[in-house]
């Protein structure tokens with residue numbers, strides 16, 4: 001069994017809902033999961049003791065990616081999180097009408113790699129609360145579990 005931390009930033013509850021679905025599926029796969037709202041998270045030592053960390057956030061910009069309000073300050077502090085060598089994956093809720101669909105995924109993956117993290121799976125990008133995406137969520141979870 002591995003220990004997985006899921007940290008999400010969510011304004012209308014969509015990314016939170018995806019985080020909860022991920023929690024269910026990781027738990028069903030026998031993993032120990034902790035879910036944390038970015039609003040309640042402090043960067044220092046956040047990832048300590050976990051085998052993998054998943055970050056999820058929505059985006060709110062028009063032309064640029066503006067990370068969700070609670071997630072943005074945590075993201076600014078990624079540098080003190082000691083992500084070097086850690087296993088990481090990203091997810092997001094978004095709307096395909098915007099130029100950067102689920103843009104938070106790209107931003108999180110890029111910064112994670114820059115800091116030396118290992119990105120375990122292609123980021124999960126879902127419309128709305130992920131209610132119609134059970135198979136995609138399951139495939140994402142399976143890929144991560146395989147690489148733990």
Ligand SMILES: Cc1cc2nc3c(=O)[nH]c(=O)nc-3n(C[C@H](O)[C@H](O)[C@H](O)COP(=O)(O)O)c2cc1C
Pocket residue numbers: 009010011012013014015016057058059060061062064065066068093094095096098099100101102103127128129
């Ligand atoms: C002003 C505005 C800008 C947005 N920008 C983006 C965007 O860049 N990319 C995207 O995928 N969705 C964008 N969205 C859609 C939200 O991210 C989407 O509704 C998401 O599901 C919200 O998730 P949350 O409830 O977890 O915060 C935008 C919505 C608004 C109102």
